[in-house]
Amino acid sequence: MNKNRHIADRIKAAKARRRLKAEDYVKGILAGDRVMLGRAITLIESTRSEDRVKANEVVEKCLPKAGNSFRLGITGVPGVGKSTFIESLGLKLIDQGHKVAVLAVDPTSGVTGGSILGDKTRMEKLSTRDEAFIRPSPAGDSLGGVARHTREVITLCEAAGYDRILVETVGVGQSETAVHSMTDFFLLLLLPGGGDELQGIKRGIVEMADMIAINKSDLHLDAAKQAKRSYRNAVHLFPPKRSGWTVPTVLCSGIKGEGLDTILKHTAEYVSTTEESGYFRTHRQGQALHWFEETIEMGLSRLFREHPKVSQLLEDLKKDVQEGKRTPFSAADELLQAFS
Amino acid sequence: MNKNRHIADRIKAAKARRRLKAEDYVKGILAGDRVMLGRAITLIESTRSEDRVKANEVVEKCLPKAGNSFRLGITGVPGVGKSTFIESLGLKLIDQGHKVAVLAVDPTSGVTGGSILGDKTRMEKLSTRDEAFIRPSPAGDSLGGVARHTREVITLCEAAGYDRILVETVGVGQSETAVHSMTDFFLLLLLPGGGDELQGIKRGIVEMADMIAINKSDLHLDAAKQAKRSYRNAVHLFPPKRSGWTVPTVLCSGIKGEGLDTILKHTAEYVSTTEESGYFRTHRQGQALHWFEETIEMGLSRLFREHPKVSQLLEDLKKDVQEGKRTPFSAADELLQAFS
Numbered sequence: 001m002n003k004n005r006h007i008a009d010r011i012k013a014a015k016a017r018r019r020l021k022a023e024d025y026v027k028g029i030l031a032g033d034r035v036m037l038g039r040a041i042t043l044i045e046s047t048r049s050e051d052r053v054k055a056n057e058v059v060e061k062c063l064p065k066a067g068n069s070f071r072l073g074i075t076g077v078p079g080v081g082k083s084t085f086i087e088s089l090g091l092k093l094i095d096q097g098h099k100v101a102v103l104a105v106d107p108t109s110g111v112t113g114g115s116i117l118g119d120k121t122r123m124e125k126l127s128t129r130d131e132a133f134i135r136p137s138p139a140g141d142s143l144g145g146v147a148r149h150t151r152e153v154i155t156l157c158e159a160a161g162y163d164r165i166l167v168e169t170v171g172v173g174q175s176e177t178a179v180h181s182m183t184d185f186f187l188l189l190l191l192p193g194g195g196d197e198l199q200g201i202k203r204g205i206v207e208m209a210d211m212i213a214i215n216k217s218d219l220h221l222d223a224a225k226q227a228k229r230s231y232r233n234a235v236h237l238f239p240p241k242r243s244g245w246t247v248p249t250v251l252c253s254g255i256k257g258e259g260l261d262t263i264l265k266h267t268a269e270y271v272s273t274t275e276e277s278g279y280f281r282t283h284r285q286g287q288a289l290h291w292f293e294e295t296i297e298m299g300l301s302r303l304f305r306e307h308p309k310v311s312q313l314l315e316d317l318k319k320d321v322q323e324g325k326r327t328p329f330s331a332a333d334e335l336l337q338a339f340s
Numbered sequence: 341m342n343k344n345r346h347i348a349d350r351i352k353a354a355k356a357r358r359r360l361k362a363e364d365y366v367k368g369i370l371a372g373d374r375v376m377l378g379r380a381i382t383l384i385e386s387t388r389s390e391d392r393v394k395a396n397e398v399v400e401k402c403l404p405k406a407g408n409s410f411r412l413g414i415t416g417v418p419g420v421g422k423s424t425f426i427e428s429l430g431l432k433l434i435d436q437g438h439k440v441a442v443l444a445v446d447p448t449s450g451v452t453g454g455s456i457l458g459d460k461t462r463m464e465k466l467s468t469r470d471e472a473f474i475r476p477s478p479a480g481d482s483l484g485g486v487a488r489h490t491r492e493v494i495t496l497c498e499a500a501g502y503d504r505i506l507v508e509t510v511g512v513g514q515s516e517t518a519v520h521s522m523t524d525f526f527l528l529l530l531l532p533g534g535g536d537e538l539q540g541i542k543r544g545i546v547e548m549a550d551m552i553a554i555n556k557s558d559l560h561l562d563a564a565k566q567a568k569r570s571y572r573n574a575v576h577l578f579p580p581k582r583s584g585w586t587v588p589t590v591l592c593s594g595i596k597g598e599g600l601d602t603i604l605k606h607t608a609e610y611v612s613t614t615e616e617s618g619y620f621r622t623h624r625q626g627q628a629l630h631w632f633e634e635t636i637e638m639g640l641s642r643l644f645r646e647h648p649k650v651s652q653l654l655e656d657l658k659k660d661v662q663e664g665k666r667t668p669f670s671a672a673d674e675l676l677q678a679f680s
Contacts, residue, residue, distance in 0.1 A: 056669070056670050056673070059670070060666070060667060060670055063665070063667055148669055152669065284664075285662045285663075285664075288662060288668050291668035291669065291672075292658065292668035292672050295669050295672035296644070296676065297641075299673070300640045300641070300644055301640070303676070304636070304640055318629065321629060321632045322625045322628060323625075324403065324406075324407055324624075324625075324628065325403070325404075327396075327399055327400060327403055327492065327495065328491075328628050328629070328630075328631035328632035328635060329396070329399075329488055329492065329635050330396050330399070330400055331632055332631075332632050332633075332635035332639060333635070333639070335636060336639040336643065339643070
């Protein structure tokens with residue numbers, strides 16, 4: 001595409017966005033208008049304060065129509081075949097009559113310049129389907145920002161009628177925790193191989209998983225079976241899940257579409273048992289409270305650091321504490337006095 | 341002891357405490373006066389705001405004379421023989437010419453009514469020695485409170501000339517993290533046995549340990565050797581320590597005094613290598629910063645919750661968030677607006 005043309009398009013879209021009222025966005029989203037949904041997401045990602053106000057209004061107004069979906073977090077190291085897997089799974093879900101939204105949380109995308117899902121051609125077939133909505137991770141934002149935006153985007157997608165939300169992330173640590181806190185079910189994709197795969201993904205992530213799927217099993221069946229066995233054993237060493245769910249370990253092949261039915265059978269079973277036990281609902285309530293508390297904590301910390309008296313004292317006191325000239329407690333008390 | 345007499349003594353002590361100025365405490369502490377040290381600790385544990393002000397002054401004034409010690413955290417499940425081990429180790433340290441303070445962090449003591457170290461007869465020989473100072477965990481306080489107080493008590497003990505600070509805790513989770521954050525070296529005591537001991541202590545605690553000692557080895561030598569082997573293997577699976585330290589696994593018997601020389605040889609080696617590398621100092625600086633930041637965070641949270649507008653809105657907004665009537669973000673934003 002011609003670059004100047006591209007920039008002109010973006011300016012035009014920005015102007016359109018400013019003309020639109022919150023109700024216009026909401027009306028479009030509830031009607032399932034994908035262009036409007038996309039524009040609302042851009043609004044959410046905007047850093048302009050007037051856009052933020054409007055974005056909050058849009059999200060708030062979509063909220064009563066949201067929630068009616070299954071939110072599936074998917075993680076795995078680069079090279080595990082996430083995109084191909086998600087494309088196959090998405091197409092299968094569409095075949096079953098669902099509308100599928102694919103989102104991503106990747107706070108590194110801003111740093112590396114690229115972004116997961118950024119290249120839609122990686123999900124060529126899925127992206128041409130009317131029943132699918134694919135949105136890359138916003139670039140150049142903090143993890144806190146990306147996580148908040150993604151959670152808001154989930155609300156909009158649900159209000160637009162998408163009842164299967166797939167949230168992709170790379171297996172690098174903190175972003176998993178964020179995705180785990182906004183999805184109902186957390187799927188870990190692994191490669192076939194010996195007992196050392198754990199090395200590639202961060203500690204704690206295997207424990208977060210509600211299902212472990214060994215991808216690319218068609219290429220390395222023996223290794224995949226071996227991996228399945230060792231993970232099944234490892235999973236039994238972990239403390240039982242609060243959901244009461246026993247973590248299944250399955251083989252699959254995204255590229256051949258193998259094992260996907262089994263995976264969907266397990267997730268359906270998860271939904272029905274946790275809905276029956278009430279866990280599905282209390283888990284979502286707990287997640288909402290988590291984001292509530294985290295947002296307050298981040299906001300308080302920002303107010304504190306930006307307080308004129310605090311910012312004047314902070315560095316000196318920190319230095320005194322480090323050098324053992326002040327106790328951490330009295331130095332903290334002094335700052336809190338200055339703040340209040 | 342006659343109960344009324346006991347109460348009369350306490351009232352008398354409280355009056356004496358009020359009469360004393362911060363300088364009086366400091367003078368007594370620096371002279372190594374154990375009665376004054378004990379009274380200053382009671383001042384630290386007091387919840388009266390005038391006592392708090394005086395306590396802060398005492399700690400602050402002792403600070404320049406503090407820090408010249410080795411702080412050893414010791415944890416293990418009930419029944420592992422901590423008291424006997426600490427008594428033997430303490431006596432050995434005194435033989436080597438050290439002054440030993442034994443403190444405890446046990447936030448559950450308030451709940452259960454008892455307290456670890458509460459019964460001094462458990463360390464009968466050590467408690468009669470002039471070179472030892474034993475102080476039980478304060479009862480009826482939050483973990484945050486106990487941790488802060490213990491850290492301040494460490495400062496006072498160091499100023500009073502105690503150069504070996506032993507901080508005991510029970511292996512139940514959060515209190516380990518607190519003790520780990522205020523000591524130079526973290527010793528985990530385990531019982532001899534198969535590979536299942538890990539079940540008894542909380543996940544993550546083995547990883548925090550700088551040394552693992554299998555206690556009561558004299559009673560079950562074969563099992564102890566077996567345990568030593570499995571923990572040595574387990575330790576190798578953990579990521580390397582930032583201190584560069586390789587975690588030794590040793591056998592010991594608190595009651596027979598066996599293995600204590602080996603343990604002290606390892607801790608001496610730890611001190612000399614980490615002092616040489618500079619880690620000993622940067623680790624303490626990092627700990628001070630940790631308590632600084634944690635105290636600020638706790639204080640901010642308290643200021644927030646006690647703010648009249650916030651406390652008026654908080655519960656309703658929380659309920660709205662839980663019920664999905666408000667997004668966690670906009671609800672948090674509203675509270676932050678009300679606060680600032």
